[in-house]
Amino acid sequence: MRQSQLFTKTRREAPKDEISQNAQLLIRGGYIHKEMAGVYDLLPLGVKVIEKIRGIIREEMNVLGGQEVSLSVLQEPELWKKTDRWDDDKVDVWFKSEFKSGGAVGLAPTNEEPLAALLRNHVSSYRDLPKYIYQIQTKFRNELRAKSGIMRGREFLMKDMYSFTKTEEELDDFYAAVGVAYEKVFSRVGIGEQTYLTFASGGIFSKYSHEFQTVSTAGEDTIYIDAEKRIAINAEVLNDETLNMLGVNREDLAQAEAIEVANIFKLGTRYAEAVGLTYMTEDGKELPAIMGCYGIGLTRLMGTIVEVLCDDKGIIWPEAVAPFSIHLVEVSDDTEKKKFAADLYRDLVNAGIEVLYDDRELRAGEKFADSDLLGIPYRVIIGKTTSSDSIELVRRKDGDKRTVSREALLAGTYSV
Numbered sequence: 001m002r003q004s005q006l007f008t009k010t011r012r013e014a015p016k017d018e019i020s021q022n023a024q025l026l027i028r029g030g031y032i033h034k035e036m037a038g039v040y041d042l043l044p045l046g047v048k049v050i051e052k053i054r055g056i057i058r059e060e061m062n063v064l065g066g067q068e069v070s071l072s073v074l075q076e077p078e079l080w081k082k083t084d085r086w087d088d089d090k091v092d093v094w095f096k097s098e099f100k101s102g103g104a105v106g107l108a109p110t111n112e113e114p115l116a117a118l119l120r121n122h123v124s125s126y127r128d129l130p131k132y133i134y135q136i137q138t139k140f141r142n143e144l145r146a147k148s149g150i151m152r153g154r155e156f157l158m159k160d161m162y163s164f165t166k167t168e169e170e171l172d173d174f175y176a177a178v179g180v181a182y183e184k185v186f187s188r189v190g191i192g193e194q195t196y197l198t199f200a201s202g203g204i205f206s207k208y209s210h211e212f213q214t215v216s217t218a219g220e221d222t223i224y225i226d227a228e229k230r231i232a233i234n235a236e237v238l239n240d241e242t243l244n245m246l247g248v249n250r251e252d253l254a255q256a257e258a259i260e261v262a263n264i265f266k267l268g269t270r271y272a273e274a275v276g277l278t279y280m281t282e283d284g285k286e287l288p289a290i291m292g293c294y295g296i297g298l299t300r301l302m303g304t305i306v307e308v309l310c311d312d313k314g315i316i317w318p319e320a321v322a323p324f325s326i327h328l329v330e331v332s333d334d335t336e337k338k339k340f341a342a343d344l345y346r347d348l349v350n351a352g353i354e355v356l357y358d359d360r361e362l363r364a365g366e367k368f369a370d371s372d373l374l375g376i377p378y379r380v381i382i383g384k385t386t387s388s389d390s391i392e393l394v395r396r397k398d399g400d401k402r403t404v405s406r407e408a409l410l411a412g413t414y415s416v
């Protein structure tokens with residue numbers, strides 16, 4: 001992509017009412033646009049990052065045997081009354097509206113009820129289970145406070161997976177596998193080191209649920225970390241019982257603020273019973289399916305990556321989620337060097353490397369400041385002294401500078 005063609009512009013200041021660092025940087029870089037508190041649009045660069053994150057999550061969910069669906073956001077009250085989750089006193093984040101023809105409709109804050117109800121058409125026998133179903137879909141929640149940028153949206157993107165199993169053992173096995181897959185997701189997107197499997201409050205069915213919490217001062221949660229065991233305890237369940245169960249000492253735990261990037265939860269038969277999702281066992285008994293749910297917030301994850309890895313100059317994308325691999329910045333004033341840059345851009349694109357080419361007529365200082373803000377992992381600088389054997393390559397995350405050949409760039413061997 002030629003930067004001169006990109007419709008978004010970088011800006012020096014974020015809107016005054018935007019207090020979160022992730023949204024400030026993403027707005028300044030032209031990744032997102034703020035419509036109102038908790039409501040953001042994704043712009044071309046933002047779409048690219050989200051698509052990378054989506055691809056990684058989708059791959060890991062498919063490895064687990066997940067089947068992808070896309071359920072409607074519009075929800076019928078009668079279904080949610082069956083689980084007592086329509087009433088605003090029970091679920092306080094509903095956005096509700098009315099049909100012109102009469103009758104209420106809600107915007108899905110989560111999807112247990114509709115998916116369990118839908119499965120009644122497809123599950124009847126023990127042979128039909130287990131099943132693992134997920135979607136990557138917009139969720140709506142009327143959050144009271146939306147001050148954390150894209151980490152707490154009133155409209156946001158979530159991957160929600162639901163498991164439907166016959167036995168608790170089946171549920172336990174899948175639940176454990178999801179935990180492992182989530183660890184992979186977080187390490188692939190570049191925040192594995194800062195992210196902890198965290199014991200949190202459960203429900204009626206199990207004592208604990210598990211969160212994945214990423215340590216950051218921008219976090220809204222407080223966790224207690226056992227660095228050696230690489231686990232953490234959410235403040236809400238920090239008590240003698242939990243400490244004993246995990247075999248950890250209170251003195252060994254370090255308190256930290258953290259962002260909940262994911263949550264996995266054993267639901268039991270509550271939803272299946274309420275909506276009538278049952279199956280026939282091998283010996284002819286009718287039983288409700290056992291459910292689990294597994295969520296990752298994609299937009300929250302994008303905001304978390306920004307919060308955790310940025311510096312005072314801007315965003316620092318890990319390679320796996322960056323909108324481009326290379327930022328080709330031409331700063332020469334020389335027609336021959338401009339041609340060199342344009343040719344290199346063409347050849348890099350043909351070699352399958354994702355490049356943002358800064359071909360704008362701007363001062364070098366402005367271009368470098370924009371490049372720092374955008375956070376693309378590698379900057380290739382084409383200036384007065386550039387030649388095919390000697391091209392300056394700067395790594396965004398640590399400023400590491402090297403000289404590489406045109407050939408090495410095209411071969412993609414620069415990232416070592």
Ligand code: ATP
Pocket residue numbers: 110141143150151152153154155156157158260261262263295296297298299300301
């Ligand atoms: P929180 O306690 O932060 O409100 P939650 O417990 O309500 O989160 P879940 O219902 O478990 O969250 O949703 C699954 C995942 O979706 C969360 O782990 C988080 O990553 C993401 N998520 C939840 N609410 C939001 C939101 N308002 N904006 C962006 N992502 C969200």
Ligand code: MG
Pocket residue numbers: none
């Ligand atoms: Mg919530």
